Amino acid sequence: MALYAVEVSDQIMIAHSFRGEIFGPAQNVHGATFVIRVAFFADKLDAHGIVVDIARAHEVLKAALAPLSYRNLDQLPQFAGVNTTTEFLTKYLFDQLAAAARKGELGRDGRELASIRVTVAESPVARAWYEAPLW
Amino acid sequence: MALYAVEVSDQIMIAHSFRGEIFGPAQNVHGATFVIRVAFFADKLDAHGIVVDIARAHEVLKAALAPLSYRNLDQLPQFAGVNTTTEFLTKYLFDQLAAAARKGELGRDGRELASIRVTVAESPVARAWYEAPLW
Amino acid sequence: MALYAVEVSDQIMIAHSFRGEIFGPAQNVHGATFVIRVAFFADKLDAHGIVVDIARAHEVLKAALAPLSYRNLDQLPQFAGVNTTTEFLTKYLFDQLAAAARKGELGRDGRELASIRVTVAESPVARAWYEAPLW
Amino acid sequence: MALYAVEVSDQIMIAHSFRGEIFGPAQNVHGATFVIRVAFFADKLDAHGIVVDIARAHEVLKAALAPLSYRNLDQLPQFAGVNTTTEFLTKYLFDQLAAAARKGELGRDGRELASIRVTVAESPVARAWYEAPLW
Amino acid sequence: MALYAVEVSDQIMIAHSFRGEIFGPAQNVHGATFVIRVAFFADKLDAHGIVVDIARAHEVLKAALAPLSYRNLDQLPQFAGVNTTTEFLTKYLFDQLAAAARKGELGRDGRELASIRVTVAESPVARAWYEAPLW
Amino acid sequence: MALYAVEVSDQIMIAHSFRGEIFGPAQNVHGATFVIRVAFFADKLDAHGIVVDIARAHEVLKAALAPLSYRNLDQLPQFAGVNTTTEFLTKYLFDQLAAAARKGELGRDGRELASIRVTVAESPVARAWYEAPLW
Numbered sequence A, B, C, D, E, F: 001m002a003l004y005a006v007e008v009s010d011q012i013m014i015a016h017s018f019r020g021e022i023f024g025p026a027q028n029v030h031g032a033t034f035v036i037r038v039a040f041f042a043d044k045l046d047a048h049g050i051v052v053d054i055a056r057a058h059e060v061l062k063a064a065l066a067p068l069s070y071r072n073l074d075q076l077p078q079f080a081g082v083n084t085t086t087e088f089l090t091k092y093l094f095d096q097l098a099a100a101a102r103k104g105e106l107g108r109d110g111r112e113l114a115s116i117r118v119t120v121a122e123s124p125v126a127r128a129w130y131e132a133p134l135w
Helices: A021-027 A054-065 A086-102 B021-027 B054-065 B086-102 C021-027 C054-065 C086-102 D021-027 D054-065 D086-102 E021-027 E054-065 E086-102 F021-027 F054-065 F086-102
Strands: A003-016 A030-042 A115-123 A126-133 B003-016 B030-042 B115-123 B126-133 C003-016 C030-042 C115-123 C126-133 D003-016 D030-042 D115-123 D126-133 E003-016 E030-042 E115-123 E126-133 F003-016 F030-042 F115-123 F126-133
Touching (some): A054 A086, B003 D003, B030 B086, B054 B086, B054 C126, C003 F003, C003 F115, C086 C126, D030 D086, D054 D086, D086 D115, D086 D126, E003 E054, E003 F086, E030 E054, E030 E086, F086 F115, F086 F126
Parallel strands (some): A030 E030, B030 D030
Antiparallel strands (some): A003 A030, A003 B126, A030 E003, B003 C126, B003 D030, C003 F030, C030 F003, D003 D030, D003 E126
16 A cells, blocks of 8 residues: 655653563663654645645654653653553654644644654664554 | 565755745745665565665666756756655655666566655655555 | 564674676675664563563574674575575574564563564665564 | 863755856755754863753754755855855854854853864765864 | 774663753753763774774773663762763763773773773764863 | 864775784674765865865765775785774775875865875774874
């Protein structure tokens, strides 16, 4: 199936810790610079020749990241009792961005968007992503 | 389904402008260094152990880019009346590269290639891609 | 379909040569720094909130690469009579990593993993990948 | 001599053209995504343990870039009769940023800063920089 | 003056917080993935044709980073009462690596090395470095 | 002192081996993708507003690399009895490029160029460079 995508990126700096022996030293409070990329997929371009407006995509991503930026995720109520792993955050951000897309906040009827992929890089040698349809 | 891909890249420096208020300051004549990557997909490797010859893939990509390189896209007849957005260009280049692939210009019977993906990065924080089957 | 992925990377420095006129100067003994990334895909996160443990993913990748590192691939028995192209190596490494995943060496029941993608970059302008289901 | 540096980066998308046969096809109106990095050098850290505040460095850089962003440089009065080469722009931006640094706009007495380096990358394979003392 | 350099890199994931209003939201406990590069400079190559052994340079860097890795720097005694800014850490790591170099831990008489530069990138858009002679 | 620089890059894929126990497994025939960057420094821009013509800089670099590309460096007469380490190659390429610069092959009187720096990256985590005056 033919598919277009537009992807924008931004970054945040956060602290957190994990519960579970499998995490070894990452059970300590440590932190990460997360470089986040979000891709919006659509079957067709709109009348302007775009998937979504890149400027608005940057704004929507920034809004999703703001509550996490410069925070210790262990202390945020929305993450109580949760390991805020890189994988977990890909899905958490997907949910925020999917809600914005469905509401039309990207300047295009959300029904014209097919799916979203959120990629979170935690270092030059490790990253995770989550991709799912919007409808 | 199992799938192989080979991807090569090159870049061009172009000027253009967009029509539509949604584009804000990008309605002015401005420009971009576009870093283009094209991925060729196939179910199987050929007898040499390759998807397509990487040297020929570079040549075919360079040939597709040459007419755009160091040009103001607003003045090219093939783009008359069109917003040459990053997304639009992914599809435009896909069409050029798909034609070359179908004609066997990559050194392999085009019917042995499954699909093509063209990625165009316009900056470190924004890119677009288009992927579609060849047949 | 919704899908999670975790990807880790490492690199090796090898020599090899290719047989076949299509390869031009690459018929000579030459070499490459291969930057390898392996992505593990799963439908769901496990109870810890991960796809696979990133530290173990790094170890499994390192173990798969060790027999090739600082070697002339032309002289390794497992590659006798084969062109060790970038594409060929994506599939070769996929087979090693898929075997490890199926055996549970990534710290998770292999049946909970859906597929693997191995990407091998040979230079800033050329790379290949292979992706296939595990089951 | 011991020296500290802090460097921040941002990017702009511009159009321009060059006069002179040496420029070949770049005599056409074309464009570039310029990725700009500015490094501030100092002999000593201040009482907070910084060279300059990174947030303010980003703001000062953004302010210097704003008049050029999404513009055809050929049409800007400050560049009349000038080839706005990558090298030229490194010095032009140096002058803007040096003025800001001397005026204390980076949150530190300008006399405590030693020099500035401005790097402008025009593509993955070409960049230029200019470095000079502030006093 | 003619000068050779060899540079290796590694990364750590840490948490910390800063004191001082200038830091704004970075006064909160947050974190970073720091990508560290250390360059060793020498006037001449040794009899093997190297500045220092790259494998040993990686080990020495890893040893300097180990006490910080996966830690909250606010809780480490060596950083009591200090803002562990990116700049501060470049100098802190310089001191560790300079001591190792002077002691000959890089496999070459330390007197044959001229200087060291430590670069710490905190994100794709911000980094700091410190460079100083060894003698 | 104020200084301008222009830097271009290209890459080669080579095989080689090293003599000396310090090299461990790199005593085997292995290989590398070397990403080479060459920076030309000058006090002043020329009448066109450039340090050197970027297109010619690319050509001069390509010409210097051609004899090494897709070769086993152990078999080249110019490297007989030498460890072709990354550091060694920075100086070897410097000599080639300095000769070209002094002869005016970069389209500018060589006396107007101050120095050259050659950087050779052997992997994402290791690189070397050599910098020296031209006169």
